[in-house]
Structures are given as structure tokens and as C-alpha cells.
Amino acid sequence: MLDHARSADAAVQAQLDRLWALSPGADILGLGRITALLARLGDPHLRLPPVFHVAGTNGKGSTCAYLRAGLEAAGYCVHAYTSPHLVRFNERIRLAGRLIEDAALAALLSEVLDAAGEGADGIGASFFEVTTAAAFLAFSRIPADACVIEVGLGGRLDATNVLPAPAACGIAQLGIDHEAFLGSDPVGIAREKAGIAKRGSPLLTLDYAAPIVDAIASVAAQAGAPILPRGPSWSVEATDTGFRYSDDHGTIVSPPPTLAGDHQIVNAGLAMAMLRHQRALTIPDEALSAMAPAARWPARLQRLRPGPLTAQAPAGAAVWLDGGHNPAAAQAIAAALDRIAGDGNTVTVILGMLSNKDAAGLLEPLGDRIDALVAIPVPGHDHHAPADLAAIGRRLGIAECATAHDVIAALDSLPAASTILVLGSLYLAGEVLAANDELPD
Numbered sequence: 001m002l003d004h005a006r007s008a009d010a011a012v013q014a015q016l017d018r019l020w021a022l023s024p025g026a027d028i029l030g031l032g033r034i035t036a037l038l039a040r041l042g043d044p045h046l047r048l049p050p051v052f053h054v055a056g057t058n059g060k061g062s063t064c065a066y067l068r069a070g071l072e073a074a075g076y077c078v079h080a081y082t083s084p085h086l087v088r089f090n091e092r093i094r095l096a097g098r099l100i101e102d103a104a105l106a107a108l109l110s111e112v113l114d115a116a117g118e119g120a121d122g123i124g125a126s127f128f129e130v131t132t133a134a135a136f137l138a139f140s141r142i143p144a145d146a147c148v149i150e151v152g153l154g155g156r157l158d159a160t161n162v163l164p165a166p167a168a169c170g171i172a173q174l175g176i177d178h179e180a181f182l183g184s185d186p187v188g189i190a191r192e193k194a195g196i197a198k199r200g201s202p203l204l205t206l207d208y209a210a211p212i213v214d215a216i217a218s219v220a221a222q223a224g225a226p227i228l229p230r231g232p233s234w235s236v237e238a239t240d241t242g243f244r245y246s247d248d249h250g251t252i253v254s255p256p257p258t259l260a261g262d263h264q265i266v267n268a269g270l271a272m273a274m275l276r277h278q279r280a281l282t283i284p285d286e287a288l289s290a291m292a293p294a295a296r297w298p299a300r301l302q303r304l305r306p307g308p309l310t311a312q313a314p315a316g317a318a319v320w321l322d323g324g325h326n327p328a329a330a331q332a333i334a335a336a337l338d339r340i341a342g343d344g345n346t347v348t349v350i351l352g353m354l355s356n357k358d359a360a361g362l363l364e365p366l367g368d369r370i371d372a373l374v375a376i377p378v379p380g381h382d383h384h385a386p387a388d389l390a391a392i393g394r395r396l397g398i399a400e401c402a403t404a405h406d407v408i409a410a411l412d413s414l415p416a417a418s419t420i421l422v423l424g425s426l427y428l429a430g431e432v433l434a435a436n437d438e439l440p441d
Contacts, residue, residue, distance in 0.1 A: 005089045005127075011106035012089065018113050019130055022122065029157035034129045038162060040115040041133060044140035045162050048147050049079070050280035053163055055151040055193040056172025058328050059267045062259060062297050063172050066271035067148045070291035072097065074283045076145035081135040081160070083128070083152050086299055086323075086430035091440050093135045096144045099441065108134045128152050132159040146281060156195020167280040169196050169225070170204045170270050173263070173328055174212060190215045199224035204273045206266065207231045228277055236269025238262060242292070245272045252285055257292040260301035260320075261336035268292045298440045299323040299429035301336055307436035312411040318419050319411075321433070323426035325353060327361035333423070334365045345418035346371040350410045351389055352378040353424040359384050360392050362424065367393075372400040372417070374410040378428045407432055 007013045038045055052067050054060045064082055071078045077096045085091035093100040100108075112134045116125045125133070132152070139147055146167075151158045155171075171193050174186065190208070194216040197203045203220050207213075207230045220227040228234065234247035242255040243265045252272060257264040268291065275283045275291075304310050304319045313319050320340060324333055341347050349370050353359050363373075375389035386403035393401040404410035407422060414420070422432050433439065 005085070007089055007102070009102035009106065012102050012109070015106055015109035015113060016089065019109065019127055022113065022116065022118050022125075028126055029154060031157060031159070031162060033123050033125045034132060034159040034162055036123050037112070037116055037125050037129060037133045038136065040123075041112065041137055044133075045136040046164065047140040048136065048163070049139075049144050050167035050278070051147045051149055051163050052274055052278070053149050053151070053160065053166040053169045053196050054172060055155040055158075055170070055196050057174050057189070057193075057326065058324070058332065059172035059263065059270075060150050062264060062267040062295070062300055063170060063271050064148045064150045065259075065295040065297035066257075066268045066291055067274060068094075069295040070271060070275050070283060070287055071146050071148070071281070073290040073294060074281070074287035076281060077143070078146050078148060079139045079142070079144045080148040081132070081139075082150040083131075084426055086426060087434045087439050092131060093138060095138055095142045100138065104138070108138055112137060126159075129159045151193075151196060154195070155193040156191070158196075161196055163198075165198050166201045167278040168202050168204060168274040169198065170274045171196075171206065171216065172267060172270060173206060173332075174208060187211050187215045191219055194219035197223035197225035197227075201225055202274075202277045203227045204234075204270060204277060205229045206270060228273065230269070230273070234269070234273045234276070236265060236272070238265050243268065245269050245288075247273065247276055249276055250285075252288045254289050254291070255293045257295060259295060259297055260303070260340060261332055263332040263335065264292075268295070298433060298438070299426060301333065301340070303340075304432070304436050305438060307438060309408065309411070309432060309436035312408050313420055314411075314414050314416050317414075317417045320419065320421045321429055322421065322423050323429040324423060325357045325362060325425055327358065327365065330362045330365040333421075334369055337366070337369045337421070341419040346416070347419045347421065348372040348374065348414060348417040350374045350376060350404075350407060350420065350422045351424045352376045352386075352428040353384045353389065354378060354427070355382040355384055357384075357424075359389055360396070363392055363396055363398075367396040367398055370398050372414075373398045373402070374413060375401070375403045376406055376410055376428075378425050379406070379431055381425075381427055383425075407435065
């Protein structure tokens with residue numbers, strides 16, 4: 001999967017250009033190259049503070065945001081490695097609570113690329129492997145109390161899976177995505193995600209269908225990891241004032257997450273379970289109660305602020321943004337649409353999707369909740385033709401389907417709309433945030 005990273009900083013861009021020239025240009029799963037690269041760098045991944053490692057198809061980034069918020073509420077200093085970025089490459093590496101600065105990033109990428117080598121002496125590391133090594137190298141040098149690390153793709157063969165003994169591992173919502181790498185068998189996908197399990201590290205999971213539960217349990221048992229699934233080991237449920245989390249240690253009552261959607265209560269619950277079942281750090285109940293309202297994670301049912309882009313929307317319209325691009329994400333969005341739109345209000349979706357994503361699978365759960373669809377391209381990426389997306393919308397019964405050449409043109413074309421949702425790609429979400437002057441920090 002090509003990763004179109006760009007930087008306004010000339011020094012960072014020079015290193016990204018080097019990376020494009022040396023990298024295979026696509027994800028090639030396996031741990032051989034990342035292990036060799038880290039060895040050339042002195043194995044920095046073996047010198048990290050306690051690690052919280054999160055896999056999943058959807059919700060893993062939000063879970064990481066909750067973990068960081070909970071750890072910081074407890075007074076800890078936290079590194080974080082997540083992907084992809086939305087606007088700036090720097091979003092991927094958070095050092096001691098702050099996004100990495102351009103000067104430090106340029107020097108770090110240069111060091112890792114020098115170690116990776118080229119030609120006969122080169123490892124042939126991929127884009128993600130180089131950036132993972134850069135993050136681990138930075139984390140080993142800058143003091144912090146914990147690391148929150150998101151799996152890039154899959155789990156078992158993901159570059160982050162060189163971590164020897166995390167404080168806790170978690171698996172968020174599972175679904176089908178990245179079929180070219182992981183296949184389309186849900187049980188096989190579950191096994192790949194569960195491949196992050198490590199001996200002695202608690203593995204926290206959600207409640208899945210029986211075959212998936214069995215697959216994860218089998219992988220965890222082979223790894224020697226204690227598995228703690230939602231239901232038997234911990235629970236989370238919505239209340240009128242937020243949510244309630246319970247396990248053998250007791251109950252935590254929390255205000256609602258700032259992140260929109262009922263599925264965010266489940267993500268927050270998973271993060272809470274990971275923090276409650278690890279033994280590396282002490283997390284007071286008060287910090288756990290403060291976690292959900294403190295977490296921020298852009299482009300996940302995010303209501304955009306007034307800005308240059310939202311000014312193009314019809315007067316009074318609320319503009320929301322989500323990077324969801326698979327059927328599982330669509331189901332969560334569909335469940336949230338009624339609440340964010342309100343009764344009797346129209347919903348218009350502005351949709352742009354990469355060509356390797358299932359457009360019909362994304363739209364089908366949303367079809368009866370959408371009044372109008374405007375399909376657009378995803379700039380700089382291979383994408384579904386807008387006319388094809390509009391045709392899919394018509395087949396699914398969406399009353400009004402049209403096309404536009406970008407988000408601003410789509411907003412300009414709307415005669416009226418009470419709720420507008422820009423959807424379908426995290427790359428598109430990044431373009432929208434940049435256009436509205438809402439850079440992630």
C-alpha cells in the first residue's frame with residue numbers, strides 16, 4: 001500500500017524522498033527486514049518503557065488515543081506511534097506527549113535510512129519499516145514512562161511486532177480490510193491480529209463471534225499469553241450519563257467519550273481493560289474516569305469547526321468528518337448518524353474512496369440513512385471514479401446522487417443540508433482538515 005507522505009519542511013521532505021527511492025513502495029509483510037534494520041541501530045526496541053500494543057481492523061487508533069489519555073491523566077509521560085498520518089507525517093511519532101519536531105524528524109529519518117543502506121548493502125526496508133524503526137529509536141532515547149504503539153497492518157508479521165513483552169496487548173474491532181495482504185477469511189484475519197500475543201503479556205479482546213473467539217484463544221494459548229475477553233473478564237455498557245466499566249477489580253463510572261458514536265464506549269472500555277490488567281504502572285481510578293472525555297482522535301466522527309472549508313457549506317449545516325472506509329466502520333457510523341443528525345434532518349454524504357476499498361460494502365449499511373450523495377476523487381491517490389460511486393449509490397436506493405471535482409465544489413453544489421458527512425478515506429480526511437485549518441496537534 002503506497003504511503004503518500006509529504007512535508008512542508010525541506011529537510012524532512014529530503015529524507016522522505018530518499019525513503020521513496022529506497023523502499024519497495026509497498027507493504028511486504030515479514031519481520032526479517034525490520035529485525036535486521038533494528039539490529040544495525042543497536043536494537044532500540046529492547047530499551048523502551050512499558051509498551052501498550054494495539055491491533056484491530058477498526059478502532060485501534062481511537063483505543064490508542066484513550067490509552068494515552070488515561071496514562072497522561074495518571075501523570076505519566078507517554079510516547080505514541082500511530083498511522084497513517086492525516087496532514088503531517090509528524091503525527092505518527094509523539095515524543096513525551098508532543099508531536100516530533102521537524103528538525104528531530106529529519107535527523108532521525110536520515111540516521112535510519114543510512115543504517116538501512118542501499119544497493120548490495122541495503123536491507124530493502126519498506127516505508128513502514130523505516131518509520132517504525134525511527135519511532136523506536138526516538139523512544140529509546142527520549143525519557144518517558146510508557147509507549148502506546150498501534151499495529152500498522154495485520155499483527156503477526158507487522159513491523160511493530162518485534163516488541164518482546166508488552167505491558168498489555170489489545171485487539172479492537174475486527175472486520176475485513178486490506179484483503180490483498182490479509183485475505184477475506186474472518187478467522188484467518190483474527191489469527192493474524194492475535195499474532196501480537198506475547199508470553200506473559202495480558203491480551204485484552206472484545207466479544208466476537210464464536211469461531212473468531214476460538215481462533216484468538218488458540219493463538220494466545222500457543223504464545224503463552226493470558227487472554228481476557230469482554231464478557232467473561234470485563235464489561236462496559238452505556239449509561240444515561242456516560243458508561244460503566246466493570247471487572248474483578250471493581251467498577252469505574254465515566255462521563256461519555258468526547259469522540260462521537262456509541263462504538264467509542266467500546267473502544268474506551270478496551271483501553272480501560274488494558275490499563276486495569278497490566279502490572280507495569282499504577283493507574284488510579286480517578287485517571288480512568290477522566291480518560292474518555294480527555295481523548296482526542298481527529299477524523300473519527302469529528303465535527304469540523306468554523307473555517308475556510310466549512311464556510312462553503314449551506315448556512316446552518318453541520319459538517320462532520322470520518323475516515324471510515326470499510327463495512328465495519330460503516331456500521332458504526334450508521335449507528336451514530338441518527339444521533340448526530342437528529343430527527344427529521346437531512347443527511348448528505350460527500351464520499352471519496354481509494355480504488356482498493358469496497359465502496360458498496362461501505363455504502364450499504366448507510367443507504368437508508370442518506371438523503372443525498374456527492375462523490376468526489378481522492379487527490380493524489382488511485383481512487384474509485386466519482387461516477388462509479390454515484391452509480392453504486394443509485395443502485396442502493398439513495399435518492400440523489402451526484403459528482404463533484406473536490407470537497408469545496410461538493411459543498412458549493414448543495415442547495416441545503418442540515419448534516420453533511422465527509423467520508424471514505426483517511427487521505428481525504430487529511431485534505432479536509434488542512435483545507436479547514438484544523439491541523440492535528
